[in-house]
Each structure stands twice: as C-alpha cells, then as structure tokens.
Amino acid sequence: MSHRRARTTVLALVLLLAPVVTACSSEPEESATDLLDRARTTLDEAATAHFVLDSEGAPSTGTTLVGGEGDIARPASFAGVLEVTALGGTIEVDVVSVDGTVYAQLPFAQSYSVVDPAQFGVGDPGALLDPDTGISQLLAGAQEAALGEERRVDGEVVREVTATIPGDLVEQVLTSQDPAQDVRARMSIATGSGQLREVELTGPFFSADADGTYTVALSDLGADVQISAPPTS
Template identity: 65%
Template sequence: MRRTLAPVLALALLAVPALTACTSDGGSDGESATELLADAKRTLDGTDSLHFVLSSENAPETGSELVGGEGDIARPASFQGTLQVLAMGSTLDLAVISVDGTVYAQLPFTSGYSVVDPAQFGFGDPGALIDPGTGISQLLSEAENAELGEERRVDGEVVREVTAELPGALVEQLLTSEDPSRAVQARFSVAVESGELLRAELTGPFFAATDDASYILELSDFGADVEITAPATG
C-alpha cells in the first residue's frame, strides 16, 4: 500500500506549484493579461455599436478641454450624444452628432446644429472612437507591461482587472496630453464571460505636464440597435 501511494503523492506535490503558477499568471481560464486584452479588443472591434460614459477627475477650471460626456457610437463612424466641454471658465453641455467624419454641434444660444471643428473644443471626432485603427480599441493592443489584477463585480457582472501602461503619444491622439513623452497608467475591467471591456481608467498628464488627472470610460450596450443620421443645419 505504501509503495502504491508514494508515487501518487509525489506527483501531487509536483503538480501543486504548477497549478498555483497557472492561477496567479493567468485569467479564470488560464489567459494571460495580454491575451485577455487581445480578446477584449476583438470583441470591441466586432461590435456594431456601444454606449459610453466618460468622466474625469482633477480637471482644470480654465482652458478648452473635454471633461466628460455620454452617447452612442455606431459603425462605421457615427456618434450621437452630449459632450461636456470646459470653455470660458464654465462647463458646457454640447449636443454633438458625428456622421462619416463630419461633426455637428448645437452651440450655446442656438436652436439648431452647425458643422464644427471639434478641435476648437478640445476633442477629436467622436465617431472615430469605434474605428479599429484610430479608436479606443488601440488602448488594448498598445498596452505595455500588462498585469492581471483581481476579479470583482461591476453592475452584477464578474470582471477581471488588468493594469498596464499606455504610450503617451497614443493617448494624446485619442484624448489629450500635455506631456506625450510620459506613459499613461491604465486599469481595464474586462467581463469574464463576454470579453467586453466595461471600464477603462486612465491616469496621466492630460491637462498639465506636472499634474496627473484621470479619465474614466465606461462602456455598455454592445451591439444595441442604434441609428444615427446627420442633422439639418441652418
């Protein structure tokens, strides 16, 4: 009996470290942090539409900056929602529609939409955010030094956190940066079952080169039925 059990016990003892290593280095199904982000990018690039909510922390009180917003994005390059823009010392809620590269906004004290250059308000074309080549999924593919974090629940859904660093130049193109040479710290929350990116928290020199601030992006309603059309202008 002792001779029979000895080899079995030895194999069990050898297997424990290997199982522990898989649990600490991989996701719930053995995925690494990089693989988890790659799956999240494929899911994001494969959806026809999504809803997003953007907020910020430690934003300035002067200048022209994008500090928040909410809306729907649909392929190939459409957006409709409200963006919160800091301008003239106050925060403005701009109703914005973007269709095929043309951005329309309902400016203060007007009743209709006008074609605008979004750069004058401190942001780029929001319709491009869902484009695989220029949009937010780049944050997942360009992440460096990715590490798995804890599993937790977001709105009842189990997510796995991944921390990583993002090239400052890339973040400048998507959002803004006062020092693109500095990396931006990122914390992603990816749904375990669906592979959807539900939250991205970015911290870096967005508004000042020497002071860090944060953008928090929350995504939902992947693949919802969304129809966006260009508004009449006048």
C-alpha cells in the same frame, strides 16, 4: 460487503476521479495579454456601443472636456452630449459625428454647425470604435500588462488589467499636454463575455506637469442605434 472490500472500492473511485479533479484545478489562468486581446476582438466585432466619460483633476478655467455620454456606431458615427468647461463654468454641447464630419449645437445656437472636435479637447468621437484610431488601439498598444483584482459589478465578474499606453496613442482618442509621456491605464474586462467595461486613464491630460484622469465606461455593445447627420444652418 466487508470493510476491506469497501475500502478497496473507495480507493478505486478516488484513483479514477483524481485525474479529473487535477485537470480541472490545473486549468491555466488567462494572461493579461490574452485577456486584452480577447477584449479587443470583442470590441472590434461590436457594431455599436454606449459610452460614458468622466474626469478628475480638470482645471476650472479654459476650454476642457470634462465628461460626456453618447452612442457610437460603425463605421464612423456618434450622437451624444459632451460636457466642457468654458466661460467659468461647465456647458453641455450636443454633438453628432457622421463619416468624419463633426456637428455641434453650441449653447444659445438654434441649429448645428460643423466644428473641429479638437476645440473641445477630443478627437472625432465617431472614430471611437475605429480599430486603428479608437479605443481598440489603446488595448493593442498596452505595455507591461498585468492582471489586477477580480470583482463583481452588477452581477458580472470583471477582471482588471493594469498597463501603460504610449501618450501619442492616447492623444488620438482624447488629448494630452505631453504626448511623450506614457499614460497609466486600468482596464476592467468581463471575464465571461470578454467585453471591455471600463478604461481608467491617468496622465498629462490637462497639464504636462500634473496628472489628470479620464474614465470611459462602455455598455450595450451591439444595441440597435441609428445615427444621421443633423440639419445645419
């Protein structure tokens, strides 16, 4: 084959492949709003989830929710442990919620009793997967959403989305000393599965005049979880 013919053949291949390369490289990036919508849909379709709660900036006095871990199951169940500051220290309270009734086994108690979860600084943990009052509404209520950095966590690519969330929405899930103040949010979403992995919330959780932070991590969406009401005294 002559050099001229070879050059002609290469040029023809380049021209044929160029539209394909251009199409691949010009694929639009998923917007922050679209990513939040996909994470919300994925969460609303999950029958169960495991969550871990951490906090920063909590006071050492009074009764304050500072952490916890447990399993949530639809339509309205929870079983786990909440960490609460009380009596000058941190105590762990076993908590079960089924169909709107919350049970807790307080330290030194021999059995569970029905409680108001507000005394621990939290809403009904059994409603965390409720699309209207749980974590999902935080995604729906996010304002001024913007894409953040992309990183890899445990081999999975997650994309951060920053936003502000009205304080009255956050108060339904956790607590607030001033629901009129917006809460800053940073959400980490797995780009492949669309699963919400973490929500970091910063706002007036412990004081109206100073910011505190709660971080909720989600995993094991759809795992087999069975929760039933415990016996009470």
